[in-house]
Amino acid sequence: MTPPKLELRGVWKAFGDKEVLRDVDLTVDQHEVVCLIGSSGSGKSTMLKCVNLLFPIDDGEILFDGADITAPGVNPNQVREKMGIVFQAFNLFPHMTVLDNITLSPRKVHGVGKAEAVERARGLLERFGLTDKIDEYPDRLSGGQQQRVAVVRALATQPQLMLFDEVTSALDPELVAEVLNVIRGLKSDGMTMVIATHEMGFARDVADQVCFLDQGRILEHGSPQEIFSSPTEPRTQQFLQRIIDAGRL
């Protein structure tokens, strides 16, 4: 039996006195899409950054393809080569063109030749309708375009797992759809993804599993049907009620 793509076991993380993740367990199977929902500060973003080893965890373990990536002696760079992460604020490199942003990691980290890296970048840009932006600098692009370039940049390293950290939160409402459609496209490719999001409608559509985080704990998880239609925890019910009241679901 193949192990799950990603597994978190009893993960704890604190910043100083503030506990941000408390005993988090999560299993993400190959090709599965998991959405993390919950109010700001509930730990969604920290969880993704812990998986990417950008933050060291305090306790527990994180397994990737069954191997503990939080064990001492693991080279974080080798782990990161297998996963891509996209951030809320795009974080494109402002001094590089779109093409250079995308080819930097394949060329310098993965040892891909220039011609092949450019070829791969062109292919991805074409797929996401960004071909004409290839030589632009990030500050000349709209937020939606920047975020799509950030997705392409992460995909160019050919990751086996994609992490999305509230990727539409910094976008104007009319630009949200273009980025969500990109993620839908990845789902149909069978990409394994963990998505922290405030877009409940999108989570309901795209997720195989939804986790509701509250104060650093996964309070409730299940199919979108279970979480959105018949949540059992009062906190989940409250949270969803507020979302519905705000007209966002």
Next chain:
Amino acid sequence: MSEQPSIDEFGGGPSLLGPPHAPRSREEGTRGALIAFVSTVIFVGVVLWAVLSSDAWPAVQRQFFSWDHFVDVFPDVLGGFWLDVKMFLVAEVIILTLSLIIAMIRSLRGPAFFPLRALAVLFIDVIRGIPVILLILLLGFGIPALQLPGVPTSALFWGLTALIISYSAYTAEVYRAGIESVHESQRMSARSLGLTQVQALRYVLVPQAIKNVIPALLNGFVSLQKDVALVLVLGIREAVREADIYAAKTFNYTGYIAATLLFLAVSIPVARFTDWYTERDRRRKQSISA
């Protein structure tokens, strides 16, 4: 929308003399320039008249502004100044490289790099605590006196080395401030793509950092361009030393004025360029955020 003035309407870019208030139209711009010109002429005229008509002026002129002495001393001072320029150029190139390496070492994270980081901090703290002139004397006289086999004994070599060491410590801090001014998310983003710390610095952080600190680096240029003269304490015959020798011989200080003019001829353009560059950069940032 049409209310928004374009950058061109602000007088076509930053002026070399800093940011005065922007004229609203070409006509007012011309009138402003005329007023500035006339008031400057009057001001300079009054000052010159006050100085030249004072009782002490003939003595001052004889001691500092004698044309005959100027003609006499200028070739030697110019020759010495050429040495200053060469020292400056060689030192600056090495300083810019060395200090960047020190700053990068200081910016490495993680417990494994602690010894390197501590060494960089120690170097910066110690060197910045020592007066440049003391370092020049220490290395310039001290090391040649040791007569170590295979070690250069040239005072010029060690004087320049002292300057390079001292300025590298300061310049490393300039670079470091630049690296820290790049938002943390850029480092995180680079690391998330699998880049090592050094790769993240080299390809992502340092290029952005350098852009942020160019004015501060140019400021350092001006400072070093003058401080190379300090090696005169080692007996090196650069511009100030030549002027000094001439003054000792003739009791006339015109040579100092000659050296002053030469230093100013280099440092003022660099200072103007720094202002111009800073101003242009500020405008560009404003136009992007607008």
